[in-house]
Amino acid sequence: MQMIGNYINGEIVPPVGGAFLDDYDPSTGQVYAQVPDSDGQDLERAVAAASAAFETWGRTPNAERSRVLMKLADLIEQHAEQLALAECIDNGKPLTLCKSLDIPRASQNFRHFATMIQHDRSDLHPIDRDALNYTLRRPRGVCGIISPWNLPLYLLTWKVAPALAAGNTVIAKPSEVTPMTAHLLAGLCQQAGLPEGVLNIVHGYGPKVGAALVEHPGVPTISFTGSTRAGGEINRAAAPLFKKVGLEMGGKNPNIVFADADPEAALAGSLRAAFANQGQVCLCGSRLFVEHSIYDEFVRAYVSKAKQMVVGDPLEERSDLGAVVSKPQLEKDAHYIDVAREEGGEVWCGGAPVRPAGRCQDGWFFPPTVITGLGPQCRVNQEEIFGPIVSIMPFKDEAEVIAAANSTNYGLAASVWTRDVSRAHRVADAIESGTVWVNCWMIRDLRVPFGGMKQSGIGREGGQEAMRFYTEPKNVCLKI
Numbered sequence: 001m002q003m004i005g006n007y008i009n010g011e012i013v014p015p016v017g018g019a020f021l022d023d024y025d026p027s028t029g030q031v032y033a034q035v036p037d038s039d040g041q042d043l044e045r046a047v048a049a050a051s052a053a054f055e056t057w058g059r060t061p062n063a064e065r066s067r068v069l070m071k072l073a074d075l076i077e078q079h080a081e082q083l084a085l086a087e088c089i090d091n092g093k094p095l096t097l098c099k100s101l102d103i104p105r106a107s108q109n110f111r112h113f114a115t116m117i118q119h120d121r122s123d124l125h126p127i128d129r130d131a132l133n134y135t136l137r138r139p140r141g142v143c144g145i146i147s148p149w150n151l152p153l154y155l156l157t158w159k160v161a162p163a164l165a166a167g168n169t170v171i172a173k174p175s176e177v178t179p180m181t182a183h184l185l186a187g188l189c190q191q192a193g194l195p196e197g198v199l200n201i202v203h204g205y206g207p208k209v210g211a212a213l214v215e216h217p218g219v220p221t222i223s224f225t226g227s228t229r230a231g232g233e234i235n236r237a238a239a240p241l242f243k244k245v246g247l248e249m250g251g252k253n254p255n256i257v258f259a260d261a262d263p264e265a266a267l268a269g270s271l272r273a274a275f276a277n278q279g280q281v282c283l284c285g286s287r288l289f290v291e292h293s294i295y296d297e298f299v300r301a302y303v304s305k306a307k308q309m310v311v312g313d314p315l316e317e318r319s320d321l322g323a324v325v326s327k328p329q330l331e332k333d334a335h336y337i338d339v340a341r342e343e344g345g346e347v348w349c350g351g352a353p354v355r356p357a358g359r360c361q362d363g364w365f366f367p368p369t370v371i372t373g374l375g376p377q378c379r380v381n382q383e384e385i386f387g388p389i390v391s392i393m394p395f396k397d398e399a400e401v402i403a404a405a406n407s408t409n410y411g412l413a414a415s416v417w418t419r420d421v422s423r424a425h426r427v428a429d430a431i432e433s434g435t436v437w438v439n440c441w442m443i444r445d446l447r448v449p450f451g452g453m454k455q456s457g458i459g460r461e462g463g464q465e466a467m468r469f470y471t472e473p474k475n476v477c478l479k480i
């Protein structure tokens with residue numbers, strides 16, 4: 001049994017209270033590690049360490065902070081195989097995806113922000129020849145970072161990297177469902193020579209140690225990625241304390257295929273958008289709108305391809321989909337199939353858990369599932385499922401599909417497939433979401449603002465937006 005520890009003040013330590021939670025391998029359904037069930041005592045230690053470290057780290061020259069973070073990126077790359085395997089076992093996603101997406105992106109996150117601080121600049125606003133305003137941006141102190149299970153190391157480092165680069169210290173609370181890569185990152189921080197207390201990682205339940213982090217008066221900044229439900233709780237808890245809060249939350253993303261789209265690109269892109277990472281990406285296109293003149297043909301081709309996708313052992317290269325992350329998520333996926341049938345939907349493929357033979361026979365696997373016949377207002381098309389389930393709907397024209405696309409409480413991302421450039425601009429402009437991809441899905445540029453509208457988020461991450469979030473601007477007005 002592998003034992004995970006908290007990372008506090010540069011050391012990997014057991015929780016003060018001695019309690020642990022089970023960590024499961026979703027591909028076998030077996031417990032394979034123990035993760036700290038931390039409480040307020042562990043958090044107090046982390047806050048003390050992070051507060052003390054801020055005195056020095058916040059004044060460390062940018063070039064030195066950059067050097068340490070680049071070293072960490074190097075170490076992630078040197079240990080990429082080990083990290084990818086750990087993520088595959090902890091999360092259930094295909095090893096090929098861990099190797100090609102999650103782990104490379106984790107090192108890119110550090111490289112991106114470590115180089116960005118080397119090119120820092122600030123604004124100057126002269127008032128004629130009478131006065132100069134200049135803006136100082138300083139780190140805010142201890143940041144609380146709370147991350148989800150679907151892209152565990154990728155999303156944790158997406159927040160940790162800019163926070164540390166800007167000169168803050170951090171207490172990270174990874175998902176208790178997938179803690180292993182954060183634990184390995186702690187070991188790499190030690191090797192990289194990251195000063196003690198600069199990054200602290202406290203494991204455990206969200207409503208317990210996560211909530212304690214949000215409520216702690218010594219942590220003025222909270223950055224959260226996860227469900228809209230938990231984001232709401234965090235926002236309510238932080239509001240009376242006047243904390244700076246960034247929330248990246250759920251999505252119910254529309255994927256719109258016009259009749260003039262490149263059919264092969266739209267088909268391949270829409271399949272990827274629905275089923276990548278078992279449909280467990282906040283950006284997944286789970287509502288697929290297809291223009292009526294190509295609808296029947298598109299659905300036939302889509303279902304045929306979905307049926308060919310291989311669901312199986314995530315360690316095997318041939319597996320397109322691995323296990324879903326947990327038993328509750330498997331049950332949630334199955335529950336929404338019942339809801340779809342009650343609402344009058346037709347299930348064309350998938351629709352029930354599967355058991356691959358051999359090593360994974362007790363694992364949690366759900367196949368690509370395609371549903372038709374449901375209107376945009378049905379629960380299946382309004383509520384985030386976060387599994388490999390897509391609902392396809394026909395539409396007549398641009399106005400109808402824009403209204404349907406915008407009809408949920410979410411506004412995270414969208415895709416539009418068309419060869420008409422003017423239409424692409426019009427539709428992209430009209431869709432209420434933080435990101436719109438045209439003729440693609442999930443091309444990510446770390447410089448651009450990333451985040452959601454409506455109940456998908458408050459604030460933006462990425463590039464300058466992140467550096468602004470993790471710093472406090474101060475205007476100095478100098479009379480000449």
Ligand code: NAD
Nearest residue numbers: 147148149174175206207210211226227230248249250282
């Ligand atoms: P979750 O909200 O259950 O948990 C996310 C994190 O918050 C975990 O670390 C959890 O322990 C913690 N947490 C839960 N309740 C808390 C509380 N009351 N106080 C403090 N911390 C708390 O989400 P999840 O199931 O891990 O992840 C899936 C969700 O994340 C989906 O809704 C998905 O759309 C969303 N997500 C969003 C983005 C984005 O960028 N917008 C990216 C990835 C995932």
